[in-house]
Amino acid sequence: MVIRARAVTLSLGSRAAPTDILKGIDLDIAAGSSVAILGPSGSGKSSLMAILSGLERATGGGVEVAGVDFTTLDEDGLSRARRGRIGIVLQAFHLLPTMTALENVAVPMELAGIADPFTRAEAELAAVGLGHRLTHYPAQLSGGEQQRVAIARAVAPAPAILFADEPTGNLDEATSAGIVELLFERRRAADATLVMITHDPALAERCDRIIRMRDGVIVEDCAA
Structure with missing residues (x-):
């Protein structure tokens, strides 16, 4: 298992008036699989992804990802643990506006100490059909x-796990279809585990497994 979560909770707010976001999540995800986490707004699915990807710390329970115990790590430790192990694609693109496409992909690898970052970035941008746009800025x-x-940027470091949170949420229908195909193709090329957050049942069915959440708990877990 590349991901193991046991009795994971997340509470926000004050101790006197906490808001329980996740209420005791148990979850195992096998290496190389593709998993969709489906649920309405407020179900806790994005919060769960944030904890599994090391962007957020759980309030309680245990989380082990790619052989690393996330439970014992502070924010700096989680940041180091993500490097090279985890790639993340979000609904908002989060590209740095002052960097070119090539720099947006290469510089995070350079900062992480990954060898040949610009060569790898150029190859990955070519693989996603942007070999002719290397010097263009996000605008x-x-x-x-x-x-x-x-x-x-997410795939170039060859991560063990690729997380995607509503990756087509800001795109029109025609563009979304191409992005979905590309996401799955690049995931296969990297031989990465895919964990995708979505509200779209049709997109969820592209995965091997569908987990449905409601009110901070898993209510269904089945093969797609």
Whole structure:
């Protein structure tokens, strides 16, 4: 199992008046699988992804990801643990506006100490169909192109796990279809485990497994 979560809770707010976001999640995800986490707004699915990807610390329970015990790590430790192990694609592209497409993909690898970051970035951008847009800035790219850069940035370090949170949420229907195909193709090329947050049942059915959440708990877990 590349992900193990046991009795994971997340509470926000004060001790006197906490808001329980996750209420005791138990979850195992096998290496190489693709998993969709489906649920309405407020169900806790994005919060669960944030904890599993090391962007958020659980209030309680245990989380082990790619052989690392996330439970014992502070924010700096979680940041180090993500490097090279985890790639993340979000609904908002989160590209740095002052960097070119090539720099947006290469610089995070350079800062992480990954060898040949610009060579790898150029190859991955070519793989997502942007070999001719290396020197363009985000403002010069369409929404679909920006998400392609974000996918390249996530996949270029060859992570063990690829997380995607509503990856087509800011795109029109025609562009979304191409981005979905690209996401799954690049995931296969990297041989990465895919954990995808979505509200779209049709997109969820592209995965091997569908987990449905409601009110901070898993209510269904089945093969797609």
